[in-house]
Amino acid sequence: MKETTVHDCKVIDIRRYTDTRGYLSVVENGLDIPFDIKRIYYLYMVPEVARGAHAHKELQQLLIATSGSVEVIMDDGKEKKSFMMDRPWKGLLIPAGLWRDLENFSGGAVLLCLASEKYDPEDYIRDYNEFKTYKGI
Numbered sequence: 001m002k003e004t005t006v007h008d009c010k011v012i013d014i015r016r017y018t019d020t021r022g023y024l025s026v027v028e029n030g031l032d033i034p035f036d037i038k039r040i041y042y043l044y045m046v047p048e049v050a051r052g053a054h055a056h057k058e059l060q061q062l063l064i065a066t067s068g069s070v071e072v073i074m075d076d077g078k079e080k081k082s083f084m085m086d087r088p089w090k091g092l093l094i095p096a097g098l099w100r101d102l103e104n105f106s107g108g109a110v111l112l113c114l115a116s117e118k119y120d121p122e123d124y125i126r127d128y129n130e131f132k133t134y135k136g137i
């Protein structure tokens with residue numbers, strides 16, 4: 001996890017089915033993403049503030065802006081990469097060991113997160129210097 005870089009983040013196309021009634025997108029365990037989903041949560045009614053500002057030691061995630069748009073800035077301590085999540089069929093796969101900042105939530109944005117682990121406050125690194133030390137930088 002300590003070796004992951006921003007280049008290990010991947011935007012994937014989420015399966016979608018459409019007909020005259022609109023769209024349906026699906027993420028299924030064992031089929032669409034490289035981890036089992038143990039938890040889901042979502043961010044919404046976010047005012048003009050930044051969220052995130054932490055890294056996870058073990059947690060893997062898939063982030064989907066199911067409505068509106070959100071900028072996700074990934075950081076491996078050496079390099080940053082920005083992902084504009086603005087389509088409900090795009091998912092950002094985030095491996096463990098990377099810092100993330102969530103910025104520029106549009107009005108009405110909903111950011112859905114599918115997570116590989118249950119909630120564990122011990123998995124968070126919330127201090128950037130500590131993160132750099134963790135990455136051996």
Ligand code: T46
Pocket residue numbers: 039041043051052053061100102113119
């Ligand atoms: C992440 C980004 C995208 C819980 O009690 N259980 C949970 O499963 C989660 C995710 C949060 N919480 C509590 C802990 C805090 O008191 O909810 C409060 C807000 O959490 P946090 O400040 O971590 O929120 P964000 O938006 O900065 O980060 C969250 C996730 O925590 C994080 O894993 O990657 O969304």
